[in-house]
Amino acid sequence: MQANEIKNRLKSLIEEASTIDSNLAQKLEEINRWVKNVKPGSLMAKPFVSLFLQQIIADAIVWLRLKSLPYEEEQLALNALKPTLKYWYGYLFPKWLNQKDPKFYIWKRKLMAGEFSQQDAKLIGTISSSIENFGGTVVQRYIADLSMATDIIVSSSQTKPLCIQLTSISAKFNQEKFEDWHKTLLFWEIERGLFLSYNPSITDFINQIINIVLDNSDNLKIGIYLKLNL
The missing domain is CATH 3.40.1350 (Trna Endonuclease; Chain: A, domain 1)
Structure with missing residues:
Protein backbone atom coordinates (compact mmCIF):
# COMPACT_ATOMS: atom_id res chain seq x y z
CA MET A 1 0.00 0.00 0.00
CA GLN A 2 1.17 3.50 -0.81
CA ALA A 3 1.19 6.26 1.81
CA ASN A 4 -1.93 8.07 0.57
CA GLU A 5 -3.82 4.79 0.33
CA ILE A 6 -2.79 3.95 3.91
CA LYS A 7 -4.01 7.31 5.20
CA ASN A 8 -7.29 7.13 3.30
CA ARG A 9 -7.89 3.58 4.51
CA LEU A 10 -7.28 4.61 8.09
CA LYS A 11 -9.84 7.41 7.81
CA SER A 12 -12.48 5.14 6.28
CA LEU A 13 -11.90 2.48 8.95
CA ILE A 14 -12.25 5.08 11.72
CA GLU A 15 -15.62 6.06 10.28
CA GLU A 16 -16.73 2.45 9.98
CA ALA A 17 -15.47 1.54 13.46
CA SER A 18 -17.29 4.47 15.05
CA THR A 19 -20.58 2.64 14.54
CA ILE A 20 -19.31 -0.86 15.39
CA ASP A 21 -16.52 -0.68 17.99
CA SER A 22 -15.66 2.63 19.65
CA ASN A 23 -12.47 1.20 21.18
CA LEU A 24 -11.13 0.32 17.75
CA ALA A 25 -12.16 3.73 16.45
CA GLN A 26 -10.29 5.39 19.31
CA LYS A 27 -7.11 3.39 18.67
CA LEU A 28 -7.24 4.07 14.94
CA GLU A 29 -7.83 7.77 15.56
CA GLU A 30 -4.77 7.86 17.81
CA ILE A 31 -2.73 6.20 15.05
CA ASN A 32 -4.17 8.58 12.46
CA ARG A 33 -3.12 11.61 14.52
CA TRP A 34 0.35 10.09 14.77
CA VAL A 35 0.86 9.90 10.99
CA LYS A 36 -1.47 12.48 9.43
CA ASN A 37 1.17 15.24 9.23
CA VAL A 38 3.90 12.93 7.90
CA LYS A 39 4.45 13.54 4.19
CA PRO A 40 3.83 10.50 1.93
CA GLY A 41 7.49 10.25 0.89
CA SER A 42 8.65 10.41 4.48
CA LEU A 43 6.11 7.80 5.53
CA MET A 44 7.24 5.32 2.88
CA ALA A 45 10.86 5.97 3.91
CA LYS A 46 10.01 4.59 7.36
CA PRO A 47 9.50 0.88 6.58
CA PHE A 48 8.55 -0.26 10.08
CA VAL A 49 5.96 2.50 10.43
CA SER A 50 4.51 1.56 7.05
CA LEU A 51 4.48 -2.16 7.88
CA PHE A 52 2.81 -1.53 11.23
CA LEU A 53 0.13 0.61 9.58
CA GLN A 54 -0.60 -2.05 6.98
CA GLN A 55 -0.79 -4.65 9.72
CA ILE A 56 -3.20 -2.67 11.88
CA ILE A 57 -5.36 -1.90 8.85
CA ALA A 58 -5.55 -5.62 8.00
CA ASP A 59 -6.42 -6.49 11.61
CA ALA A 60 -9.04 -3.75 11.79
CA ILE A 61 -10.71 -5.03 8.62
CA VAL A 62 -10.92 -8.57 10.02
CA TRP A 63 -12.10 -7.30 13.40
CA LEU A 64 -14.88 -5.20 11.90
CA ARG A 65 -16.05 -8.14 9.81
CA LEU A 66 -16.17 -10.31 12.92
CA LYS A 67 -17.99 -7.70 15.01
CA SER A 68 -20.53 -7.15 12.24
CA LEU A 69 -21.71 -10.74 12.61
CA PRO A 70 -24.34 -11.99 15.05
CA TYR A 71 -22.64 -13.43 18.15
CA GLU A 72 -23.15 -17.08 17.19
CA GLU A 73 -21.77 -16.51 13.70
CA GLU A 74 -18.83 -14.55 15.12
CA GLN A 75 -17.94 -17.49 17.34
CA LEU A 76 -18.21 -19.91 14.41
CA ALA A 77 -15.92 -17.66 12.36
CA LEU A 78 -13.37 -17.50 15.19
CA ASN A 79 -13.49 -21.27 15.67
CA ALA A 80 -12.79 -21.75 11.97
CA LEU A 81 -9.48 -19.87 12.26
CA LYS A 82 -6.12 -21.50 12.95
CA PRO A 83 -5.41 -21.60 16.71
CA THR A 84 -2.91 -18.73 16.72
CA LEU A 85 -5.20 -16.45 14.70
CA LYS A 86 -8.14 -17.40 16.90
CA TYR A 87 -6.04 -16.48 19.94
CA TRP A 88 -5.05 -13.18 18.36
CA TYR A 89 -8.51 -12.07 17.24
CA GLY A 90 -10.40 -13.78 20.03
CA TYR A 91 -8.21 -12.71 22.95
CA LEU A 92 -5.08 -10.57 22.54
CA PHE A 93 -6.24 -8.07 19.93
CA PRO A 94 -9.49 -7.22 21.76
CA LYS A 95 -7.49 -6.95 25.00
CA TRP A 96 -5.27 -4.38 23.32
CA LEU A 97 -8.31 -2.50 22.03
CA ASN A 98 -10.05 -2.46 25.40
CA GLN A 99 -7.09 -1.66 27.68
CA LYS A 100 -4.79 1.32 27.87
CA ASP A 101 -1.44 0.25 26.44
CA PRO A 102 1.31 1.74 28.66
CA LYS A 103 4.00 1.10 26.03
CA PHE A 104 2.12 2.37 22.96
CA TYR A 105 3.31 5.98 23.10
CA ILE A 106 6.90 4.83 23.65
CA TRP A 107 7.18 2.52 20.69
CA LYS A 108 5.23 4.81 18.37
CA ARG A 109 7.89 7.44 19.01
CA LYS A 110 10.69 4.93 18.47
CA LEU A 111 9.17 3.65 15.24
CA MET A 112 8.79 7.16 13.87
CA ALA A 113 12.32 8.13 14.94
CA GLY A 114 13.80 5.08 13.23
CA GLU A 115 15.03 3.69 16.55
CA PHE A 116 13.43 0.29 16.03
CA SER A 117 15.18 -2.39 14.00
CA GLN A 118 14.20 -6.03 13.76
CA GLN A 119 17.70 -7.49 13.87
CA ASP A 120 16.28 -10.94 14.50
Missing part, protein backbone atom coordinates in the same frame (compact mmCIF):
# COMPACT_ATOMS: atom_id res chain seq x y z
CA ALA A 121 13.66 -10.74 11.73
CA LYS A 122 15.44 -13.29 9.52
CA LEU A 123 15.84 -15.72 12.41
CA ILE A 124 12.18 -15.38 13.43
CA GLY A 125 11.13 -15.88 9.81
CA THR A 126 13.16 -19.09 9.58
CA ILE A 127 11.75 -20.38 12.86
CA SER A 128 8.19 -19.53 11.84
CA SER A 129 8.53 -21.28 8.47
CA SER A 130 9.95 -24.40 10.11
CA ILE A 131 7.16 -24.53 12.70
CA GLU A 132 4.57 -24.26 9.93
CA ASN A 133 6.37 -27.02 7.99
CA PHE A 134 5.93 -29.21 11.09
CA GLY A 135 2.20 -28.51 11.02
CA GLY A 136 2.16 -25.74 13.60
CA THR A 137 0.86 -22.20 13.22
CA VAL A 138 2.50 -18.86 13.98
CA VAL A 139 1.32 -15.28 14.36
CA GLN A 140 3.61 -12.24 14.42
CA ARG A 141 2.37 -8.74 15.17
CA TYR A 142 4.14 -5.49 16.04
CA ILE A 143 1.57 -4.95 18.80
CA ALA A 144 2.46 -8.33 20.32
CA ASP A 145 6.19 -7.68 19.94
CA LEU A 146 6.36 -4.10 21.20
CA SER A 147 3.50 -3.99 23.70
CA MET A 148 3.25 -7.60 24.88
CA ALA A 149 6.92 -8.70 24.79
CA THR A 150 6.02 -11.50 22.38
CA ASP A 151 8.10 -12.13 19.27
CA ILE A 152 5.92 -14.99 18.05
CA ILE A 153 2.71 -16.70 19.06
CA VAL A 154 2.97 -20.43 18.36
CA SER A 155 0.64 -23.39 18.37
CA SER A 156 1.89 -26.91 17.69
CA SER A 157 -0.76 -29.54 18.35
CA GLN A 158 -2.48 -27.71 21.22
CA THR A 159 -5.25 -25.24 20.61
CA LYS A 160 -3.89 -22.92 23.34
CA PRO A 161 -1.05 -20.96 21.75
CA LEU A 162 2.19 -20.04 23.48
CA CYS A 163 3.68 -16.53 23.61
CA ILE A 164 7.43 -16.55 23.09
CA GLN A 165 10.19 -14.01 23.58
CA LEU A 166 13.56 -14.72 21.97
CA THR A 167 16.77 -12.96 22.99
CA SER A 168 20.45 -13.33 22.19
CA ILE A 169 21.40 -11.56 25.42
CA SER A 170 23.34 -14.06 27.51
CA ALA A 171 21.82 -15.55 30.65
CA LYS A 172 24.28 -13.56 32.74
CA PHE A 173 22.77 -10.24 31.61
CA ASN A 174 19.13 -10.94 30.74
CA GLN A 175 17.50 -11.14 34.19
CA GLU A 176 16.12 -7.61 34.01
CA LYS A 177 14.69 -8.27 30.56
CA PHE A 178 13.13 -11.49 31.83
CA GLU A 179 11.50 -9.70 34.77
CA ASP A 180 10.07 -7.01 32.47
CA TRP A 181 8.80 -9.74 30.12
CA HIS A 182 7.13 -11.58 33.00
CA LYS A 183 5.42 -8.41 34.28
CA THR A 184 4.25 -7.58 30.76
CA LEU A 185 2.65 -11.00 30.25
CA LEU A 186 0.90 -10.75 33.60
CA PHE A 187 -0.37 -7.26 32.72
CA TRP A 188 -1.97 -8.57 29.52
CA GLU A 189 -3.23 -11.69 31.34
CA ILE A 190 -1.29 -14.00 29.03
CA GLU A 191 -1.56 -17.32 30.82
CA ARG A 192 1.78 -18.89 29.94
CA GLY A 193 4.97 -17.92 28.16
CA LEU A 194 8.47 -18.94 27.15
CA PHE A 195 11.50 -16.64 27.47
CA LEU A 196 14.26 -18.26 25.44
CA SER A 197 17.82 -16.99 25.41
CA TYR A 198 19.95 -18.41 22.61
CA ASN A 199 23.59 -18.28 21.59
CA PRO A 200 23.90 -17.80 17.81
CA SER A 201 27.43 -19.21 17.88
CA ILE A 202 26.18 -22.64 18.96
CA THR A 203 26.02 -25.21 16.18
CA ASP A 204 22.45 -25.99 15.09
CA PHE A 205 20.96 -23.42 17.49
CA ILE A 206 17.99 -22.74 15.18
CA ASN A 207 16.83 -26.36 15.26
CA GLN A 208 17.27 -26.37 19.03
CA ILE A 209 15.02 -23.30 19.29
CA ILE A 210 12.39 -24.91 17.06
CA ASN A 211 12.36 -28.15 19.10
CA ILE A 212 12.10 -26.26 22.40
CA VAL A 213 9.31 -24.02 21.09
CA LEU A 214 7.27 -26.95 19.76
CA ASP A 215 7.75 -28.99 22.92
CA ASN A 216 6.70 -26.15 25.21
CA SER A 217 3.80 -25.20 22.98
CA ASP A 218 2.44 -28.68 23.66
CA ASN A 219 3.49 -29.19 27.26
CA LEU A 220 4.01 -25.94 29.17
CA LYS A 221 1.31 -25.65 31.81
CA ILE A 222 -0.99 -22.69 32.36
CA GLY A 223 0.48 -20.24 34.86
CA ILE A 224 4.10 -21.06 33.99
CA TYR A 225 6.44 -18.37 32.61
CA LEU A 226 9.51 -20.36 31.72
CA LYS A 227 13.00 -19.00 31.25
CA LEU A 228 15.40 -21.21 29.29
CA ASN A 229 18.94 -20.65 28.08
CA LEU A 230 20.61 -22.42 25.16
Whole structure:
Protein backbone atom coordinates (compact mmCIF):
# COMPACT_ATOMS: atom_id res chain seq x y z
CA MET A 1 0.00 0.00 0.00
CA GLN A 2 1.17 3.50 -0.81
CA ALA A 3 1.19 6.26 1.81
CA ASN A 4 -1.93 8.07 0.57
CA GLU A 5 -3.82 4.79 0.33
CA ILE A 6 -2.79 3.95 3.91
CA LYS A 7 -4.01 7.31 5.20
CA ASN A 8 -7.29 7.13 3.30
CA ARG A 9 -7.89 3.58 4.51
CA LEU A 10 -7.28 4.61 8.09
CA LYS A 11 -9.84 7.41 7.81
CA SER A 12 -12.48 5.14 6.28
CA LEU A 13 -11.90 2.48 8.95
CA ILE A 14 -12.25 5.08 11.72
CA GLU A 15 -15.62 6.06 10.28
CA GLU A 16 -16.73 2.45 9.98
CA ALA A 17 -15.47 1.54 13.46
CA SER A 18 -17.29 4.47 15.05
CA THR A 19 -20.58 2.64 14.54
CA ILE A 20 -19.31 -0.86 15.39
CA ASP A 21 -16.52 -0.68 17.99
CA SER A 22 -15.66 2.63 19.65
CA ASN A 23 -12.47 1.20 21.18
CA LEU A 24 -11.13 0.32 17.75
CA ALA A 25 -12.16 3.73 16.45
CA GLN A 26 -10.29 5.39 19.31
CA LYS A 27 -7.11 3.39 18.67
CA LEU A 28 -7.24 4.07 14.94
CA GLU A 29 -7.83 7.77 15.56
CA GLU A 30 -4.77 7.86 17.81
CA ILE A 31 -2.73 6.20 15.05
CA ASN A 32 -4.17 8.58 12.46
CA ARG A 33 -3.12 11.61 14.52
CA TRP A 34 0.35 10.09 14.77
CA VAL A 35 0.86 9.90 10.99
CA LYS A 36 -1.47 12.48 9.43
CA ASN A 37 1.17 15.24 9.23
CA VAL A 38 3.90 12.93 7.90
CA LYS A 39 4.45 13.54 4.19
CA PRO A 40 3.83 10.50 1.93
CA GLY A 41 7.49 10.25 0.89
CA SER A 42 8.65 10.41 4.48
CA LEU A 43 6.11 7.80 5.53
CA MET A 44 7.24 5.32 2.88
CA ALA A 45 10.86 5.97 3.91
CA LYS A 46 10.01 4.59 7.36
CA PRO A 47 9.50 0.88 6.58
CA PHE A 48 8.55 -0.26 10.08
CA VAL A 49 5.96 2.50 10.43
CA SER A 50 4.51 1.56 7.05
CA LEU A 51 4.48 -2.16 7.88
CA PHE A 52 2.81 -1.53 11.23
CA LEU A 53 0.13 0.61 9.58
CA GLN A 54 -0.60 -2.05 6.98
CA GLN A 55 -0.79 -4.65 9.72
CA ILE A 56 -3.20 -2.67 11.88
CA ILE A 57 -5.36 -1.90 8.85
CA ALA A 58 -5.55 -5.62 8.00
CA ASP A 59 -6.42 -6.49 11.61
CA ALA A 60 -9.04 -3.75 11.79
CA ILE A 61 -10.71 -5.03 8.62
CA VAL A 62 -10.92 -8.57 10.02
CA TRP A 63 -12.10 -7.30 13.40
CA LEU A 64 -14.88 -5.20 11.90
CA ARG A 65 -16.05 -8.14 9.81
CA LEU A 66 -16.17 -10.31 12.92
CA LYS A 67 -17.99 -7.70 15.01
CA SER A 68 -20.53 -7.15 12.24
CA LEU A 69 -21.71 -10.74 12.61
CA PRO A 70 -24.34 -11.99 15.05
CA TYR A 71 -22.64 -13.43 18.15
CA GLU A 72 -23.15 -17.08 17.19
CA GLU A 73 -21.77 -16.51 13.70
CA GLU A 74 -18.83 -14.55 15.12
CA GLN A 75 -17.94 -17.49 17.34
CA LEU A 76 -18.21 -19.91 14.41
CA ALA A 77 -15.92 -17.66 12.36
CA LEU A 78 -13.37 -17.50 15.19
CA ASN A 79 -13.49 -21.27 15.67
CA ALA A 80 -12.79 -21.75 11.97
CA LEU A 81 -9.48 -19.87 12.26
CA LYS A 82 -6.12 -21.50 12.95
CA PRO A 83 -5.41 -21.60 16.71
CA THR A 84 -2.91 -18.73 16.72
CA LEU A 85 -5.20 -16.45 14.70
CA LYS A 86 -8.14 -17.40 16.90
CA TYR A 87 -6.04 -16.48 19.94
CA TRP A 88 -5.05 -13.18 18.36
CA TYR A 89 -8.51 -12.07 17.24
CA GLY A 90 -10.40 -13.78 20.03
CA TYR A 91 -8.21 -12.71 22.95
CA LEU A 92 -5.08 -10.57 22.54
CA PHE A 93 -6.24 -8.07 19.93
CA PRO A 94 -9.49 -7.22 21.76
CA LYS A 95 -7.49 -6.95 25.00
CA TRP A 96 -5.27 -4.38 23.32
CA LEU A 97 -8.31 -2.50 22.03
CA ASN A 98 -10.05 -2.46 25.40
CA GLN A 99 -7.09 -1.66 27.68
CA LYS A 100 -4.79 1.32 27.87
CA ASP A 101 -1.44 0.25 26.44
CA PRO A 102 1.31 1.74 28.66
CA LYS A 103 4.00 1.10 26.03
CA PHE A 104 2.12 2.37 22.96
CA TYR A 105 3.31 5.98 23.10
CA ILE A 106 6.90 4.83 23.65
CA TRP A 107 7.18 2.52 20.69
CA LYS A 108 5.23 4.81 18.37
CA ARG A 109 7.89 7.44 19.01
CA LYS A 110 10.69 4.93 18.47
CA LEU A 111 9.17 3.65 15.24
CA MET A 112 8.79 7.16 13.87
CA ALA A 113 12.32 8.13 14.94
CA GLY A 114 13.80 5.08 13.23
CA GLU A 115 15.03 3.69 16.55
CA PHE A 116 13.43 0.29 16.03
CA SER A 117 15.18 -2.39 14.00
CA GLN A 118 14.20 -6.03 13.76
CA GLN A 119 17.70 -7.49 13.87
CA ASP A 120 16.28 -10.94 14.50
CA ALA A 121 13.66 -10.74 11.73
CA LYS A 122 15.44 -13.29 9.52
CA LEU A 123 15.84 -15.72 12.41
CA ILE A 124 12.18 -15.38 13.43
CA GLY A 125 11.13 -15.88 9.81
CA THR A 126 13.16 -19.09 9.58
CA ILE A 127 11.75 -20.38 12.86
CA SER A 128 8.19 -19.53 11.84
CA SER A 129 8.53 -21.28 8.47
CA SER A 130 9.95 -24.40 10.11
CA ILE A 131 7.16 -24.53 12.70
CA GLU A 132 4.57 -24.26 9.93
CA ASN A 133 6.37 -27.02 7.99
CA PHE A 134 5.93 -29.21 11.09
CA GLY A 135 2.20 -28.51 11.02
CA GLY A 136 2.16 -25.74 13.60
CA THR A 137 0.86 -22.20 13.22
CA VAL A 138 2.50 -18.86 13.98
CA VAL A 139 1.32 -15.28 14.36
CA GLN A 140 3.61 -12.24 14.42
CA ARG A 141 2.37 -8.74 15.17
CA TYR A 142 4.14 -5.49 16.04
CA ILE A 143 1.57 -4.95 18.80
CA ALA A 144 2.46 -8.33 20.32
CA ASP A 145 6.19 -7.68 19.94
CA LEU A 146 6.36 -4.10 21.20
CA SER A 147 3.50 -3.99 23.70
CA MET A 148 3.25 -7.60 24.88
CA ALA A 149 6.92 -8.70 24.79
CA THR A 150 6.02 -11.50 22.38
CA ASP A 151 8.10 -12.13 19.27
CA ILE A 152 5.92 -14.99 18.05
CA ILE A 153 2.71 -16.70 19.06
CA VAL A 154 2.97 -20.43 18.36
CA SER A 155 0.64 -23.39 18.37
CA SER A 156 1.89 -26.91 17.69
CA SER A 157 -0.76 -29.54 18.35
CA GLN A 158 -2.48 -27.71 21.22
CA THR A 159 -5.25 -25.24 20.61
CA LYS A 160 -3.89 -22.92 23.34
CA PRO A 161 -1.05 -20.96 21.75
CA LEU A 162 2.19 -20.04 23.48
CA CYS A 163 3.68 -16.53 23.61
CA ILE A 164 7.43 -16.55 23.09
CA GLN A 165 10.19 -14.01 23.58
CA LEU A 166 13.56 -14.72 21.97
CA THR A 167 16.77 -12.96 22.99
CA SER A 168 20.45 -13.33 22.19
CA ILE A 169 21.40 -11.56 25.42
CA SER A 170 23.34 -14.06 27.51
CA ALA A 171 21.82 -15.55 30.65
CA LYS A 172 24.28 -13.56 32.74
CA PHE A 173 22.77 -10.24 31.61
CA ASN A 174 19.13 -10.94 30.74
CA GLN A 175 17.50 -11.14 34.19
CA GLU A 176 16.12 -7.61 34.01
CA LYS A 177 14.69 -8.27 30.56
CA PHE A 178 13.13 -11.49 31.83
CA GLU A 179 11.50 -9.70 34.77
CA ASP A 180 10.07 -7.01 32.47
CA TRP A 181 8.80 -9.74 30.12
CA HIS A 182 7.13 -11.58 33.00
CA LYS A 183 5.42 -8.41 34.28
CA THR A 184 4.25 -7.58 30.76
CA LEU A 185 2.65 -11.00 30.25
CA LEU A 186 0.90 -10.75 33.60
CA PHE A 187 -0.37 -7.26 32.72
CA TRP A 188 -1.97 -8.57 29.52
CA GLU A 189 -3.23 -11.69 31.34
CA ILE A 190 -1.29 -14.00 29.03
CA GLU A 191 -1.56 -17.32 30.82
CA ARG A 192 1.78 -18.89 29.94
CA GLY A 193 4.97 -17.92 28.16
CA LEU A 194 8.47 -18.94 27.15
CA PHE A 195 11.50 -16.64 27.47
CA LEU A 196 14.26 -18.26 25.44
CA SER A 197 17.82 -16.99 25.41
CA TYR A 198 19.95 -18.41 22.61
CA ASN A 199 23.59 -18.28 21.59
CA PRO A 200 23.90 -17.80 17.81
CA SER A 201 27.43 -19.21 17.88
CA ILE A 202 26.18 -22.64 18.96
CA THR A 203 26.02 -25.21 16.18
CA ASP A 204 22.45 -25.99 15.09
CA PHE A 205 20.96 -23.42 17.49
CA ILE A 206 17.99 -22.74 15.18
CA ASN A 207 16.83 -26.36 15.26
CA GLN A 208 17.27 -26.37 19.03
CA ILE A 209 15.02 -23.30 19.29
CA ILE A 210 12.39 -24.91 17.06
CA ASN A 211 12.36 -28.15 19.10
CA ILE A 212 12.10 -26.26 22.40
CA VAL A 213 9.31 -24.02 21.09
CA LEU A 214 7.27 -26.95 19.76
CA ASP A 215 7.75 -28.99 22.92
CA ASN A 216 6.70 -26.15 25.21
CA SER A 217 3.80 -25.20 22.98
CA ASP A 218 2.44 -28.68 23.66
CA ASN A 219 3.49 -29.19 27.26
CA LEU A 220 4.01 -25.94 29.17
CA LYS A 221 1.31 -25.65 31.81
CA ILE A 222 -0.99 -22.69 32.36
CA GLY A 223 0.48 -20.24 34.86
CA ILE A 224 4.10 -21.06 33.99
CA TYR A 225 6.44 -18.37 32.61
CA LEU A 226 9.51 -20.36 31.72
CA LYS A 227 13.00 -19.00 31.25
CA LEU A 228 15.40 -21.21 29.29
CA ASN A 229 18.94 -20.65 28.08
CA LEU A 230 20.61 -22.42 25.16
